Amino acid sequence: MASRPAWAVGVCAGLYAAGSRDVVYVPDNPLSHVLAELGEQYGDVRLVLATREEEAFGIAAGLYLGGRRPTVMLQSSGLGNSLNAITSLVLPYQIPMLVVVSMRGDAGEWNAAQVPMGRAVRSIFDAIGMPHTTVDSAAAANDVVHVTGTTAFGTRTAAACLLPRRVTTS
């Protein structure tokens, strides 16, 4: 069994503890550790690949309507692709989901094309009224993801956990 980074192990434990058994995702490099950990250690978590982030939010909304507690995983660059589904479906219908965002464009970025959206992520979440929390360290991942998920499902408010590059590259 490959050893996984501590932050990825924590994300998996946190979303599982929040009751999520469905993870809808668009692939991302750091998140590959989370997907591998889920695949190996959490046999009852369903992984659903989406072709685009907006689609992922739609699938997650359908899962919730069907009685599940969905998680959406995406890279921050895909937030732009998601906004119509978040603002005109997830938020107005009060459809809760746990959203795990792997950050690009923050400290440690090498690709200039990732920077503008990376800088804007928190402002966008604030502007649309969606709660977000940043995972500040690998050790905090489990607790932050767990509490964010529990609060999201308890209050029927979709909420995001941001994973900075300095955590996901540690």
Added chain:
Amino acid sequence: MSRLEATRIVVEGAGDAPIVASLGHPAYDLFAAGDRPQNFYTWGSMGVASSIGVGLALAKPETRVFVVDGDGSLLMNLGSLATIGLLQPANLVLVVMDNEAYATTGGQATPTAHGADLAAAARALRVDAVVAATDDELRRSLARAERARVILAKVTESAPSAKPPLDCVFIKHRFMTAIGNPEPATRTGS
């Protein structure tokens, strides 16, 4: 066959099963054809109705899930066909009301008016697809199938006469209760 007539046939064929409707005219006609708690009317997110249907079909494999989409909205989320082809939720029926126009926004022609073939696109992405040009064909196409299915209903535009409830949270509550997943009214657990 008008879209309203086609929608009535879908409602009849769905029985008690949930129906998710794309925003605008498909949702308006679903309301007019038969408002029922198992209808999930979207008021936004053009293109995403089929994705909601995929998630619902995965969550409730024992329940048939119907989606009433439009040609323009499916074109906005064609990747959804690839996902349906990958997952093959056998309980999913995606009915595309193909009027060859963006009717809700004033009738601008869609690519299907110029020969774009959404049934061929679905098949290329591993989704069974049938074209229903008459009411009989549509009725037959709604029969239970072994695999996920796209039904391309060739319809004429019929100006909708009614609109569904505006309250999104009401729509959600009513829908979830009707399909057996009511949201708790009080706090449960510790």
